[in-house]
Amino acid sequence: MIGVEPVAAPDAPLARRNPVAKLAAALVFSFILVATLDPVAPAIALAIELALLPLFGVRYRVLARRALPLLAGGVGIVATLVLFAADRSGRVLLDVGPVLVTEGVLVTALGLVLRMFAVALPGVIVFATTDPTDLADALIQNAKAPARFAIGALAAFRLVPLLGQEWQTIALARRARGVDAGRNPVARLRLFGSTAFALLVGAIRRGTRLAVAMDARGFDAGTPRTVARRQHFGTADWLLLVGAAVLAGGALAVSIALGTFRPLLG
Amino acid sequence: MKHTDSNRWRTIDIVVAAVLGVAFGVIFWAWGLLWNGPAEVIPLPGRAVIYGVWLVPAVLGALVVRKPGAAFFTLTLAALVSVALGSAWGWTLVVQGPAEAAAAELVFAATGYRAFRMPVALLAGTLAGVAAALYDVFIWYPGTAWGSFRLPYILITAVSSLVVAGVGGWYLTRALAGTGVLDRFPAGRDRPAV
Amino acid sequence: MNAVRLRGFGWRHAGRRRWAVRGVDLDVAAGERVLLLGPSGAGKSTLLAALAGLLPLDSGEREGTVEIDGRDPRTARERVGVVFQDPQSQLVMARCGDDVAFGLENRGVPAEAIWPRVDAALRRVGFPYHRDRPTAALSGGEQQRLALAGALALRPRLLLLDEPTANLDPAGAHLVRQAVADALDDDTTLILVEHRVADALPLVNRVVVLEPGGGIRVDGPPEAVFDRYGDALDADGVWVPGRSTPPRHAPSPAGEVLLTADRLGLPPRLAATDCAVRAGEALAVLGPNGAGKSTLALLLGGLLRPGTGRVCATPALAGPDARTPPHRWRAPALTRRIGSVFQDPEHQFVTGTVLDELALGPRRTGQPEPAVRATVDSLLGRLRLIDLAGANPYTLSGGEARRLSVATALATAPRLLVCDEPTFGQDRRTWRELVDLFADLRDDGHGVVTVTHDADFVSALADRTVTLARP
Numbered sequence: 001m002i003g004v005e006p007v008a009a010p011d012a013p014l015a016r017r018n019p020v021a022k023l024a025a026a027l028v029f030s031f032i033l034v035a036t037l038d039p040v041a042p043a044i045a046l047a048i049e050l051a052l053l054p055l056f057g058v059r060y061r062v063l064a065r066r067a068l069p070l071l072a073g074g075v076g077i078v079a080t081l082v083l084f085a086a087d088r089s090g091r092v093l094l095d096v097g098p099v100l101v102t103e104g105v106l107v108t109a110l111g112l113v114l115r116m117f118a119v120a121l122p123g124v125i126v127f128a129t130t131d132p133t134d135l136a137d138a139l140i141q142n143a144k145a146p147a148r149f150a151i152g153a154l155a156a157f158r159l160v161p162l163l164g165q166e167w168q169t170i171a172l173a174r175r176a177r178g179v180d181a182g183r184n185p186v187a188r189l190r191l192f193g194s195t196a197f198a199l200l201v202g203a204i205r206r207g208t209r210l211a212v213a214m215d216a217r218g219f220d221a222g223t224p225r226t227v228a229r230r231q232h233f234g235t236a237d238w239l240l241l242v243g244a245a246v247l248a249g250g251a252l253a254v255s256i257a258l259g260t261f262r263p264l265l266g
Numbered sequence: 267m268k269h270t271d272s273n274r275w276r277t278i279d280i281v282v283a284a285v286l287g288v289a290f291g292v293i294f295w296a297w298g299l300l301w302n303g304p305a306e307v308i309p310l311p312g313r314a315v316i317y318g319v320w321l322v323p324a325v326l327g328a329l330v331v332r333k334p335g336a337a338f339f340t341l342t343l344a345a346l347v348s349v350a351l352g353s354a355w356g357w358t359l360v361v362q363g364p365a366e367a368a369a370a371e372l373v374f375a376a377t378g379y380r381a382f383r384m385p386v387a388l389l390a391g392t393l394a395g396v397a398a399a400l401y402d403v404f405i406w407y408p409g410t411a412w413g414s415f416r417l418p419y420i421l422i423t424a425v426s427s428l429v430v431a432g433v434g435g436w437y438l439t440r441a442l443a444g445t446g447v448l449d450r451f452p453a454g455r456d457r458p459a460v
Numbered sequence: 461m462n463a464v465r466l467r468g469f470g471w472r473h474a475g476r477r478r479w480a481v482r483g484v485d486l487d488v489a490a491g492e493r494v495l496l497l498g499p500s501g502a503g504k505s506t507l508l509a510a511l512a513g514l515l516p517l518d519s520g521e522r523e524g525t526v527e528i529d530g531r532d533p534r535t536a537r538e539r540v541g542v543v544f545q546d547p548q549s550q551l552v553m554a555r556c557g558d559d560v561a562f563g564l565e566n567r568g569v570p571a572e573a574i575w576p577r578v579d580a581a582l583r584r585v586g587f588p589y590h591r592d593r594p595t596a597a598l599s600g601g602e603q604q605r606l607a608l609a610g611a612l613a614l615r616p617r618l619l620l621l622d623e624p625t626a627n628l629d630p631a632g633a634h635l636v637r638q639a640v641a642d643a644l645d646d647d648t649t650l651i652l653v654e655h656r657v658a659d660a661l662p663l664v665n666r667v668v669v670l671e672p673g674g675g676i677r678v679d680g681p682p683e684a685v686f687d688r689y690g691d692a693l694d695a696d697g698v699w700v701p702g703r704s705t706p707p708r709h710a711p712s713p714a715g716e717v718l719l720t721a722d723r724l725g726l727p728p729r730l731a732a733t734d735c736a737v738r739a740g741e742a743l744a745v746l747g748p749n750g751a752g753k754s755t756l757a758l759l760l761g762g763l764l765r766p767g768t769g770r771v772c773a774t775p776a777l778a779g780p781d782a783r784t785p786p787h788r789w790r791a792p793a794l795t796r797r798i799g800s801v802f803q804d805p806e807h808q809f810v811t812g813t814v815l816d817e818l819a820l821g822p823r824r825t826g827q828p829e830p831a832v833r834a835t836v837d838s839l840l841g842r843l844r845l846i847d848l849a850g851a852n853p854y855t856l857s858g859g860e861a862r863r864l865s866v867a868t869a870l871a872t873a874p875r876l877l878v879c880d881e882p883t884f885g886q887d888r889r890t891w892r893e894l895v896d897l898f899a900d901l902r903d904d905g906h907g908v909v910t911v912t913h914d915a916d917f918v919s920a921l922a923d924r925t926v927t928l929a930r931p
Contacts, residue, residue: 037408077406085410108409120357133553152281155552155553160288160351163292167292167296170807176800192296201854202806204285209550210550218538226570226571228575446475449475
C-alpha cells in the first residue's frame with residue numbers, strides 16, 4: 001500500500017523549518033551538484049547529507065528504505081555508460097562484444113551514480129519531513145503560489161491512498177470478470193491500460209464531486225481567503241537556505257581545488 | 267471543437283486537473299510494481315520506447331480542461347506525486363516534470379488555447395518528449411556518445427511520445443468523454459446529447 | 461418571506477436531451493423541515509444543487525426562477541450549507557479541524573475567529589476527537605459528522621442534506637441522523653433527500669414528492685402523504701415506511717457443499733473464520749464495519765490469496781480442479797464457477813458498451829459465438845437492459861449499473877455467486893428485483909453469498925447468516 005505521510009520526528013530542529021525553505025534549500029543543494037561530473041564533490045555532499053540527517057529527525061533505516069528505488073536508476077546509469085560511453089580512455093578492464101569497460105568509463109559511471117544519490121537524497125529528506133498541508137500553506141503564504149491551485153492540488157493529493165486501494169480493487173475485479181494476462185506481456189499491457197482507464201473514470205467522478213463540495217463551502221466565493229494556519233519564514237529558514245548553498249558550493253570548491261572537477265557543460 | 271468562453275479556471279477545472287495528475291502519480295506507481303523496475307533499468311531501447319507514458323498527463327490535462335496552464339499543472343503534479351511515492355529517478359523530477367510540461371504547454375499556448383485537435387496533441391506530446399530526452403541526455407547521461415546513444419535516444423523518445431502521449435492522450439480523452447464523466451468540460455460536449 | 465421559493469423551475473444538464481427536473485413550484489418557510497422524495501431520476505439532487513447555487517450556467521440550461529431569502533442562490537451561497545452522500549469526496553483537508561476551517565477561510569473569516577468556531581461546530585455534531593485527527597482515520601459515519609460540522613460552521617440558514625447516510629452502515633447512519641437532530645435549531649430550514657423514509661421521518665414535518673416527468677406530485681405532512689399515496693409511491697420505488705416484502709426463503713433444504721472456508725483469515729483485515737457455502741442456499745455475511753466482510757467475499761470469490769487457513773472448492777463446484785484452491789485458478793476457469801459482484805459496479809466494467817460487457821465473460825471462457833449471443837440476449841431481457849444495449853456502461857444510472865454488474869457475473873453461468881453489498885443505495889424497485897433474482901437463482905440450485913448491512917434484505921432472502929466480529 002502506498003503511504004504519503006511524513007515519517008520524521010516532527011520536532012527535530014531542521015524538520016521544523018518552513019517547508020518552502022526546506023524545498024528551496026534542497027533544490028539549491030541538488031542543482032549546484034548537478035554541475036559537476038566528478039566523483040569527489042558528490043561524495044563530500046553525500047557525507048554532509050548523512051551527517052545532517054539526525055537534525056532532520058529521519059532515521060537511517062527510514063532513509064535507506066525510501067532511497068531504495070534509486071538503486072534501479074543507478075543500475076540504469078551504469079548500464080548505459082558501459083554500452084554507450086563516448087570516452088573509452090584508460091586501461092581496458094573488460095571487452096566482450098559491444099561491452100568495452102575501461103577505467104575512464106568506470107570513473108565516469110562512479111561519478112554519475114554518486115551524483116545521482118547526492119542529488120536525490122535532499123528530495124527524499126524533504127518529502128520525509130514535510131506534511132503536505134504545511135507545504136501547501138507555506139507555498140501560498142511564503143512563496144506566493146496561487147491559493148486556489150495549491151489547495152486544489154492538496155485536496156486531490158489527499159486521494160492518493162484511496163486511489164491506491166481503488167487500483168487494487170479494480171485489478172481484482174478484472175480477474176473476477178475472467179480477464180487475466182498470465183505471462184503474455186501484450187495482454188499485461190492491455191490489462192494495465194484497462195485498469196488505468198477505470199481508475200481515471202473513478203478519479204474524475206470523485207474530482208467533480210469534490211469540486212462541487214468545495215464550491216458549496218465557498219471555495220469560489222471570490223472573497224479574499226483568510227488563513228487558519230500561519231507559516232512563518234524567519235531567520236532560521238534563511239540560514240538553512242544559505243547554509244545549503246554554502247555547503248554544496250564548498251563541496252564543489254574542494255573538487256576544483258583537488259583538480260578533479262569536471263563541468264557538466266563543456 | 268469550440269473553446270470555452272473564458273480562460274479563467276473554474277473550481278472543477280482545478281480539482282479535476284489535480285485529480286488527473288494525482289491519478290497518474292498512482293498509475294506510475296502501479297506501473298513500477300508491474301514491471302518491478304526493469305523498465306527503469308533498461309537503457310535502450312526499452313525505456314525510451316515506453317517513455318511516452320510519462321507524458322500522457324500533459325496532453326490529457328490540456329485536452330480535458332482546455333485552459334492556459336492545464337498541461338503544465340497536470341504533469342507537474344503527476345511528477346510531484348511520483349516523487350512523493352518514490353521514484354527511481356529521484357527528485358530531480360521536481361524540475362524535469364515542469365520542464366517537460368512547459369514544452370507541451372508551449373504548443374497549446376501557440377494556438378491561443380483554441381485548437382485541441384489531434385495534430386496539436388501530437389505536437390505537444392512530441393515536444394514534451396524531446397524536452398524530457400534533452401534533460402536526460404544532459405543531466406543523467408553526460409559522457410555518452412552522440413551517434414550511438416544521444417541522438418537515437420532523443421529520436422526514439424520523441425516517436426514514443428508522439429504515439430503514446432499524443433495519439434494515446436487524444437484517444438484517452440475521447441474514451442473518457444464517452445463515459446460521461448467529462449460532461450462538465452468542453453471535451454465531453456463534443457459527443458451527441460443522450 | 462419564504463426561505464425557499466421556486467416558480468416553474470427546470471434544469472437540463474449540458475449534453476442531455478431530457479430535463480433533469482422541470483415545472484417545480486415550491487415554497488418552504490423558514491424553520492420548516494422538508495423530506496424531498498421521488499423515484500430515481502426524478503431530479504432530487506439536481507434540485508438541491510440548484511438551491512445551493514451549484515448549477516453554473518455553463519453546465520446546463522435553466523427555466524423558471526429559484527430564490528433563497530428573496531435572492532438568487534448564486535449570490536446567497538453563504539446562507540446555505542450542504543452535506544453530500546459520499547464522505548470521501550467532500551472532505552478537503554487531511555486533518556479534521558483544518559477541514560472545518562476550510563469553509564471559514566474561504567469566507568474570509570478573520571484568523572483569530574476561525575478556531576473557536578471550528579471547535580464549536582465540532583462540539584455541535586458531537587465529534588469525539590481532537591481537531592488534529594487525520595480525516596482518513598475516521599469511520600464513514602464520523603466523516604459525515606465532520607462534513608456536517610463543516611457545513612454548520614458557516615452558520616447556514618438553510619441546510620441541504622443529499623442522502624447523507626446512503627453510504628453508511630446502520631450504526632454510522634444512526635450517528636449522523638442523531639447529530640443532525642441535535643444540531644438543528646428552530647430557525648434553520650432543512651431540506652433532506654433520503655431513500656430510507658422511515659429513518660428520516662423523525663427529522664421532518666413535511667414531505668414533498670417530485671414527479672419524474674416534471675412538477676410535484678404530493679406535498680403535505682408525512683402521515684397524510686403516506687396514507688393517501690403510499691401504494692403509488694411504493695410502486696415507484698420509494699421506500700414507504702411500514703411496508704415489508706414477502707420473504708423468499710428456500711423451498712427445499714440446502715443441497716451439496718460448494719465451497720468451504722477453513723480457519724480462513726487475512727490479518728489484519730479478517731480474523732480466522734469457518735463457513736460452508738451450499739448449493740440452493742442464500743448465505744448472508746453480517747458484521748460491523750471493519751470486520752472484514754468484503755475481504756471474506758474476495759477470499760471466497762477466489763480473488764485474494766488467504767493469509768491463514770484455506771478455501772476449498774468441492775468437486776461439485778470445480779470438478780477435477782477442486783484439488784487446487786480457487787485463488788490459483790486462471791480467471792476464465794474461475795468465472796465459470798464463482799461469480800463475484802463488487803460493491804461499486806464501475807470497478808468491474810471493462811468494455812465500451814453494455815452488449816460487449818455481457819459478451820466478455822462468455823467469450824473469455826471460449827463459448828462459440830451463437831451461444832454467446834443467446835446468453836447476451838437472454839440476460840438483456842431478464843435484467844431489463846435491452847434499451848441500453850448500445851450504451852456506455854459508465855453512463856448508466858445506479859440501478860442500471862447494478863443490474864448490469866449482476867448480469868455480467870451470471871453470463872458465465874457460475875454455480876456460486878458472491879455479492880458485496882448488492883443493495884447499497886438502490887431504490888425500492890431495484891431492491892425488489894434483486895431479491896427476486898437472487899431467490900430464483902438460489903431455487904435453481906445456485907449458491908448465493910451476500911455481504912450486507914441491509915437488514916431488510918437479510919430477512920427477505922437469507923436462509924442462513926454468518927456474523928463476523930472485528931479482528
